[in-house]
Amino acid sequence: MRVTRNIVAGVLSGIGVVVLLQQYSVLYPTGTVAILGVVFGVAVQFAVSTLAQRRNPGFAGASPMTTAATAEPVTDWAGPAGVETSTDVAMWVPTHRVPSEGLDAWSQPDGSVPPGARLDAGLDVRVEQVDNGWARIVCENGWSGWVDERRLEMRP
Amino acid sequence: MSPRRSLAAIGFAMFVSLALAAKPAGASMTGPCTATVNGQDVAALSASSPSDAIDVKESDDIGVQARSSSQIGSYRIQLEYAGIRWTVAKGQSTDNAWNRAVKVKDYARYGAGLYRVHGVSDGTSTCDGAVLIKVVGSPLTTPAGLVAAGFVVVGLANIAATLRGGRKAVAS
Numbered sequence: 450m451r452v453t454r455n456i457v458a459g460v461l462s463g464i465g466v467v468v469l470l471q472q473y474s475v476l477y478p479t480g481t482v483a484i485l486g487v488v489f490g491v492a493v494q495f496a497v498s499t500l501a502q503r504r505n506p507g508f509a510g511a512s513p514m515t516t517a518a519t520a521e522p523v524t525d526w527a528g529p530a531g532v533e534t535s536t537d538v539a540m541w542v543p544t545h546r547v548p549s550e551g552l553d554a555w556s557q558p559d560g561s562v563p564p565g566a567r568l569d570a571g572l573d574v575r576v577e578q579v580d581n582g583w584a585r586i587v588c589e590n591g592w593s594g595w596v597d598e599r600r601l602e603m604r605p
Numbered sequence: 606m607s608p609r610r611s612l613a614a615i616g617f618a619m620f621v622s623l624a625l626a627a628k629p630a631g632a633s634m635t636g637p638c639t640a641t642v643n644g645q646d647v648a649a650l651s652a653s654s655p656s657d658a659i660d661v662k663e664s665d666d667i668g669v670q671a672r673s674s675s676q677i678g679s680y681r682i683q684l685e686y687a688g689i690r691w692t693v694a695k696g697q698s699t700d701n702a703w704n705r706a707v708k709v710k711d712y713a714r715y716g717a718g719l720y721r722v723h724g725v726s727d728g729t730s731t732c733d734g735a736v737l738i739k740v741v742g743s744p745l746t747t748p749a750g751l752v753a754a755g756f757v758v759v760g761l762a763n764i765a766a767t768l769r770g771g772r773k774a775v776a777s
Contacts, residue, residue: 462760480688
């Protein structure tokens, strides 16, 4: 959905800019210029979307960094009673919150590699699994990653 | 697409745009002909540089004249926009010259700005002369300008929505 929206907005804005430049007599639109305008417009839309996603992994519409579970679910995890451990976004209920200093996230539970994203302070997350001090969290939009379980705050 | 790739794509698009924009203006006349538009020699004008465009008003008529060293059969006047050409006037010549007046408002009623006009002669030799015409007017009062501005607003609105979505997630 977001991809389609970015393409449509990029194509329209690219054409719009080229036509406005022509209308204001700044540029004569050859076929090449028109195509470049469209490509540039689409590139800008995707760049903004990607940068926003990188800076705020929990923002609506972000693509999941990973959806594959690499560890077995922990059945004795002491989460809130009655909360189901489901990855279905429609069933998403937050269980924890990112601490005030923010939190690094990885695509895999492996601290030997640099974190792939930084979660913003106060972001609500749902813990799906814990594995040897790591917690696989899922954001409201379905984005998931691994974080240091000990640093997550329980929701009030 | 990663941020680095996105920025690289934008940089590449800008580089190609600048490279193409910096390309020397092509010849505006091909074939053994001479031509004038509103009395100005087409061969002396670039067909791609806005600074060489001939200023006209929407209410004006453009006078196009051509002369060849050989017999001219048919001729046509064409407009080109974004690489697409269409004929706005055509006729026959019985000797080696022709002239024709074209009403600007017949083809520029939807917008202002730059248009490329071609004068094409067929016959013993084929000639094609082109020049940029600048139709004077306020873009935001023309249908083409308003639609283009609307398209740009759509793009900006999508960017704003994307950024707002990110902030909302952080605040939640």
